[in-house]
Amino acid sequence: MLTRLTLTDFRNYRGLDLVFSRPLVAFVGNNGIGKTNILEAISLLTAGRGLRRAALGTLSRVDGPGGWSLAARLEQDGYEHRIGTGLGPQEAGRRVRIDGEEARTSEALLDYMRVLWLVPAMDGLFIGPAGDRRRFLDRLTLSLNPAHGRMVTDFEKALRQRNRGLEQGASAQVLTALERQVAELGMAVSLARAETVRLLSATLDDQEPEPEAAAPDAPAPASFPQAVLGLEGEFESRFAGLPASDAEALYMQALAEGRARDRAAGRTLFGPHLSDLTVLHRAKGMPAAQSSTGEQKALLIGLVLAHADLTARVTGRAPVLLLDEVAAHLDPGRRKALFDRLLRLGGQVFMTGTDAALFEALPVESEIFAITAQGARALSLPGARETGDTP
Structure with missing residues (x-):
């Protein structure tokens, strides 16, 4: 304390x-x-x-x-x-x-x-850009895995180096070395995020569901709605179910094949840096982004509280x-x-x-x-x- x-x-x-x-x-x-x-x-x-x-x-x-x-x-x-x-x-x-x-x-x-936090700037988390949700997920993951913050930083640095190499016309040998680093770090980041989603989903499943209001004009229930979580994107879709070593090799191959496209775009167009955390209101089967402002706030609070429970269980504190x-x-x-x-x-x-x-x-x-x-x-x-x- x-x-x-x-x-x-x-x-x-x-x-x-x-x-x-x-x-x-x-x-x-x-x-x-x-x-x-x-x-x-x-x-x-x-x-x-x-x-x-x-x-x-x-x-x-x-x-x-x-x-x-x-x-x-x-x-x-x-x-x-x-x-x-x-x-x-x-x-x-x-x-x-x-x-x-x-x-x-x-x-x-x-x-x-x-330390976990909930601030007014996060009220638009579910309707804002995917990058905000990735950072939110990375913060949740850091509480469970202290090495995650460094992995994310190193992954982003490796991506910048590859982008710079493409722009400056680096040799194929140099780009291959950079892409190997991107693939190794990117896969580690993706696996850590997926594990957090899995553990947090299990924690949410173990909680009592929110009681239904008796009538449309009944008071709002006193608990917080449960969320259904997912991690989605082209990266996840392409490598779903594959062993990590196979997925890493295919990721590296995709980077090599996408050099011309990425050079023209000025950025890397495939990878876990474009993944998104999806959140669904369990009781209504509705995406959080389509829920009311009050429901979004309650969903977010419920997520943070569930993650606090998970952190205590995983770390012992x-x-x-x-x-x-x-x-x-x-x-x-x-x-x-x-x-x-x-x-x-x-x-x-x-x-x-x-x-x-x-x-x-x-x-x-x-x-x-x-x-x-x-x-x-x-x-x-x-x-x-x-x-x-x-x-």
């Missing part, structure tokens, strides 16, 4: 020090006050570029000295660990420290924290969840169902909202912080005013 978080010259904060003692944590305050910045800071305590995928230099406080730093304390298996990351002035890459020692890459943080403005668009029944489900996950959850009333159904194992221009202060739980309970 994350027990302390300190921000220095990060986004709008000159300095902010927060101490946590409960599994469910909510930050409330006006729009633009910096609530999401706190979630972004937590998202940078693991591998990757954080929930906004922002360039590191843009995270420094405006008019600050340059650079930024984050420090955290976590309790894990009865031990306290200190982790931190940051960017110094004039530095190109962020540094990572774990218990006082420099870590070689941010991937080392995955041994201490797996529940992930940290970051939910930005998630409660504002849910009816009271689903809001309470969400909070109850979050508590049962057994991990730590950080949420934001503009009004403390949105969190009135939080269980007593929660704490709320009001975020203002002056900093942060703890609030009593809304329910505590009636029950006498205090966080």
Whole structure:
């Protein structure tokens, strides 16, 4: 559990020090006050570029000295660990420290924290470009397979090198070497994604289905709809059912045969970099993209919660969840169902909202912080005013 978080010259904060003692944590305050910045800071305590995928230099406080730093304390298996990351002035890459020692890459943080998030920018995930869904799937896969992030990066780099080789008229020998690398990495990426879809689908299958409303005007059900997942594209269709070694050899052959076409297009037109994650509303048999806005939001929440369950089962440790403005668009029944489900996950959850009333159904194992221009202060739980309970 994350027990302390300190921000220095990060986004709008000159300095902010927060101490946590409960599994469910909510930050409330006006729009633009910096609530999401706190979630972004937590998202940078693991591998990757954080929930906004922002360039590191843009995270420094405006008019600050340059650079930024984050420090955290976590309790894990009865031990306290200190982790931190940051960017110094004039530095190109962020540094990572774990218990006082420099870590070689941010991937080392995955041994201490797996972080999943749901932010308003993801609300259009099902109707947006396929690239957004691939990145979403890659983030889910990274929580299960720490090597996946590096594989994706190396695959994308190999693709760029091949494209550049085609443009510059590289020899057949050079292109063959590049295509061998593309095929090896691309197949590894595709297999990892497919395994995540398989495991997540099994997790969703094990869950209780959403209850049907009794009548058209009945209240919305309190649970979240189940999704049916798939991974589709020309790459998957062509190699479905083949052993990985055979598929890799055929992929390499397809790359060689497509050189003229790819050179003319200026990009590689076949491969897992064009695959798409498909999502279907199980109860209605309808593609998520054709569901209502509210159903899409509920499907997305259900997916993230199911993946949190899966991550806990596979890794033995529940992930940290970051939910930005998630409660504002849910009816009271689903809001309470969400909070109850979050508590049962057994991990730590950080949420934001503009009004403390949105969190009135939080269980007593929660704490709320009001975020203002002056900093942060703890609030009593809304329910505590009636029950006498205090966080």
